[in-house]
Amino acid sequence: MSALFPALTTGDEGSGRPALRFGDRALAYGELAAAAGSLAGRLPEAGRVAVWATPSLETAVGVVAALLAGVPAVPLNPKTGERELAHIVGDSAPSLVLAGPEDELPPVLGGLERVDIPVTPPSGRPELPPEPDPGAPALIVYTSGTTGPPKGAVLPRRAIAATLDALEDAWAWTGDDVLVQALPLFHVHGLILGILGPLRRGGSVRHLGRFSPEGVARELGAGGTMLFGVPTMYHRLAESVEDDPELRKALAGARLLVSGSAALPVHDHERIFAATGRRVVERYGMTETLMNTSVRVDGEPRPGSVGLPLPGVELRLVEDDGSEITAYDGESVGEIQVRGPSLFTAYLNRPDATAAAFDGDWFRTGDMAVRDADGHVRIVGRRATDLIKSGGYKIGAGEIENVLLEHPGVREAAVTGEPDPDLGERVVAWVVPADPASPPAARELAEHVAGQLAPHKRPRTVRFLDALPRNDMGKIMKRALTDGRADV
Structure with missing residues (x-):
C-alpha cells in the first residue's frame, strides 16, 4: 500500500470506484492501480523523470506512477517556450520523458528517452520498490521565472501529505467528494490539490479539459460536490450565473467552491453569493510552501480573506527590518513568513537562492498581508509589485x-x-x-x-x-x- 495513496490497492477492494475522468475517458481505482503500477515497475532506476503535463489521463497516471516508484517527477508545461523549456530540462536533468502516445514533443526533448504512458496496461502489476522516506523528493515544480530563469522547487513527499491532510481538516474533505476542475497539471493547484488530493482521500476527480461555465454546470449538476478554480474562472461564472438557471442550480448545490492562485475580487464573490447563496472559499499557498491558510468550510464566510493558518503551518508577519509584527489590527502590513512540514526543501542546484529565501527556518514568501483581530489573513499583494x-x-x-x-x-x-x-x-x-x-x-x-x-x-x-x-x-x-x- 502507498503511504501517499492508501486507496490505491492491488486487490478487489475499491477496484470499481471511479478515480479519474477526463472528458469521456475514465479510470476506476483498480484500473489506475494497474496502469500506474505497471509503469512504476519500469521507473525505479530512472533517477528523475519529466512528465509532459497535458490535461489528460496520461499525465495523472504518469505522475502517480513516478510517486509509486519513488522517482521525482518534473511536470513540464506544454506551452513553455523553447528557451525556457531547454533551461528546465537542462537544470533538472531527467533521464526520460513520460508522455501520452499521441503527444507530439518539441525538438528540445529529442535527446531524452521517451516512454509512452499506458492507460490500459497488461494484466498484473510488478512489485513496487519500498516506500521512500517522507523527506525524499516527490516533485520538482518550476516557478514562473518572473525575476530570472525559473527555479525548480524540490517538494518532498511529506509536504504533499501534510498539505493535503491539512485541507482534509479545513474542508471536511472525504472519499465521498467528487471534485470538478479544469486547471493545468504542471502547477501545484491543478496537480497536487486537484489530482493527488482526491486520490489521497479515495474520492474522484472530473477534469473538464478546457474550462467553461457549461462544463461546470454539467459536472456539478451530475454529482460533483466540489469545484476548484482560479479567479478568472470564477469571474466567468459570476458573469454567467444570473442568466443561466442550470449553472445557478449547480453552484448552489455544490458542497464547496474553492478559489486560489490569486485573490478573487470581492465584486465576484458577491455576485456569485447573490445568485446562488453559496460562498466561495479562498485559500493561500505557493509552489514552495504548498498551502498555508484557508477559510474553513465550517467557519464564517469572509470575502477578501484567505482564512487562518492550516494545521501544522506557523505564520508570522514581519517589517522590512525583519522585526515581527504582533498587531492583529487589520491595518499593519507585513511580509508573510511561514514554516512547517509542507515547505519545499531547496531550489534545485541553487543553494544561493535557497539560502536567500529563508530567514532562519522561516520562508520569506514575498507576499504582504494584514491580520484581523481573530487571526484571519488578508493578502494585500506582492512585495515587489503590489x-x-x-x-x-x-x-x-x-x-x-x-x-x-x-x-x-x-x-x-x-x-x-x-x-x-x-x-x-x-x-x-x-x-x-x-x-x-x-x-x-x-x-x-x-x-x-x-x-x-x-x-x-x-x-x-x-x-x-x-x-x-x-x-x-x-x-x-x-x-x-x-x-x-x-x-x-
Missing part, C-alpha cells in the same frame, strides 16, 4: 483593485506604483472599461476610491487597456504593465 509606498503610507494594491471593480464602468483593474518625485511612489490604475467606447473619467475613478478607502489611496494616474496581461493560471502579469509590454 506594495506601494506613497507619501509615507504603505498601500496594498489589492484593496484598491477591489474598490475599482465595484465601479459600474470597470470590467477589469490592476494597480501598480511608479516613481513620483513628491510622493516617492504614486498609485497607477490600469483599467479595462466595461464599455470601451465610453470609459469612465479618471477623476471619477479617483474620487470613487478616495470615497471608499482614503484620499491617499486614490489613483493619481489611470491608464485604459483592451485587456490585462495574464499568465496560464490567470494571474495578472504586473511586470508586463510596468515594463511597457502592455498596449495602452
Whole structure:
C-alpha cells in the first residue's frame, strides 16, 4: 500500500470506484492501480523523470506512477517556450520523458528517452520498490521565472501529505467528494490539490479539459460536490450565473467552491453569493510552501480573506527590518513568513537562492498581508509589485483593485506604483472599461476610491487597456504593465 495513496490497492477492494475522468475517458481505482503500477515497475532506476503535463489521463497516471516508484517527477508545461523549456530540462536533468502516445514533443526533448504512458496496461502489476522516506523528493515544480530563469522547487513527499491532510481538516474533505476542475497539471493547484488530493482521500476527480461555465454546470449538476478554480474562472461564472438557471442550480448545490492562485475580487464573490447563496472559499499557498491558510468550510464566510493558518503551518508577519509584527489590527502590513512540514526543501542546484529565501527556518514568501483581530489573513499583494509606498503610507494594491471593480464602468483593474518625485511612489490604475467606447473619467475613478478607502489611496494616474496581461493560471502579469509590454 502507498503511504501517499492508501486507496490505491492491488486487490478487489475499491477496484470499481471511479478515480479519474477526463472528458469521456475514465479510470476506476483498480484500473489506475494497474496502469500506474505497471509503469512504476519500469521507473525505479530512472533517477528523475519529466512528465509532459497535458490535461489528460496520461499525465495523472504518469505522475502517480513516478510517486509509486519513488522517482521525482518534473511536470513540464506544454506551452513553455523553447528557451525556457531547454533551461528546465537542462537544470533538472531527467533521464526520460513520460508522455501520452499521441503527444507530439518539441525538438528540445529529442535527446531524452521517451516512454509512452499506458492507460490500459497488461494484466498484473510488478512489485513496487519500498516506500521512500517522507523527506525524499516527490516533485520538482518550476516557478514562473518572473525575476530570472525559473527555479525548480524540490517538494518532498511529506509536504504533499501534510498539505493535503491539512485541507482534509479545513474542508471536511472525504472519499465521498467528487471534485470538478479544469486547471493545468504542471502547477501545484491543478496537480497536487486537484489530482493527488482526491486520490489521497479515495474520492474522484472530473477534469473538464478546457474550462467553461457549461462544463461546470454539467459536472456539478451530475454529482460533483466540489469545484476548484482560479479567479478568472470564477469571474466567468459570476458573469454567467444570473442568466443561466442550470449553472445557478449547480453552484448552489455544490458542497464547496474553492478559489486560489490569486485573490478573487470581492465584486465576484458577491455576485456569485447573490445568485446562488453559496460562498466561495479562498485559500493561500505557493509552489514552495504548498498551502498555508484557508477559510474553513465550517467557519464564517469572509470575502477578501484567505482564512487562518492550516494545521501544522506557523505564520508570522514581519517589517522590512525583519522585526515581527504582533498587531492583529487589520491595518499593519507585513511580509508573510511561514514554516512547517509542507515547505519545499531547496531550489534545485541553487543553494544561493535557497539560502536567500529563508530567514532562519522561516520562508520569506514575498507576499504582504494584514491580520484581523481573530487571526484571519488578508493578502494585500506582492512585495515587489503590489506594495506601494506613497507619501509615507504603505498601500496594498489589492484593496484598491477591489474598490475599482465595484465601479459600474470597470470590467477589469490592476494597480501598480511608479516613481513620483513628491510622493516617492504614486498609485497607477490600469483599467479595462466595461464599455470601451465610453470609459469612465479618471477623476471619477479617483474620487470613487478616495470615497471608499482614503484620499491617499486614490489613483493619481489611470491608464485604459483592451485587456490585462495574464499568465496560464490567470494571474495578472504586473511586470508586463510596468515594463511597457502592455498596449495602452
